[in-house]
Amino acid sequence: MLHLENDPVQCVAIIVDDIDKYSAAWAKVFAVDKPKVITTDAPGIAQTKYEGRPSNAGAKMAFLFARNIWIKLIEPIGPDSVWAEFLRTHGPGVHHISWEVDDLEQTIGQLGLKQA
Numbered sequence: 325m326l327h328l329e330n331d332p333v334q335c336v337a338i339i340v341d342d343i344d345k346y347s348a349a350w351a352k353v354f355a356v357d358k359p360k361v362i363t364t365d366a367p368g369i370a371q372t373k374y375e376g377r378p379s380n381a382g383a384k385m386a387f388l389f390a391r392n393i394w395i396k397l398i399e400p401i402g403p404d405s406v407w408a409e410f411l412r413t414h415g416p417g418v419h420h421i422s423w424e425v426d427d428l429e430q431t432i433g434q435l436g437l438k439q440a
Contacts, residue, residue, distance in 0.1 A: 335394040335422045339410045343399035346416070347386040350397065354390040361386045363401070374404040381405030 340346040343361050351358040364382045372381045382401040387394055398419065400408035410419055425431045 332424050333393055333421055334424050335396055337396040337398060337419045337421070338417065339407055339414075339419045340397050340399050340416045341411060343384045343386055343397055346397050346399075347388070350388050350390075350395055354388060354395075356388055356390065359386040359388050359397075372405070374406065374409075379404040381408065383407055 347361065348358050361384050363384050372379045374381055380402045381404050384399040384401060386397040398407050400411055402408065407419070
């Protein structure tokens with residue numbers, strides 16, 4: 325049985341529909357400066373795919389470090405990405421959480437997952 329209680333959470337990624345609004349709000353919550361917003365590489369450089377097909381997907385991203393954890397804000401650009409699909413389906417919210425683990429392959433095996 326896999327237990328992550330001793331493995332620290334590294335990052336919480338949140339899908340948003342207005343990165344400027346959410347980055348200002350999260351910066352206020354954690355009493356840090358509003359982070360710089362970056363844009364992912366152009367589709368031709370990033371070679372983005374969605375549902376197995378080439379996509380023009382991109383995202384605006386902002387990263388806040390709050391004590392011992394990263395908060396990653398993601399605003400989708402374009403309709404064809406897992407980020408945009410999440411936003412359409414669920415609205416703004418937590419997309420994924422990442423943990424630091426000692427042995428990635430062992431953890432993947434314990435979860436019964438295949439490596440991508």
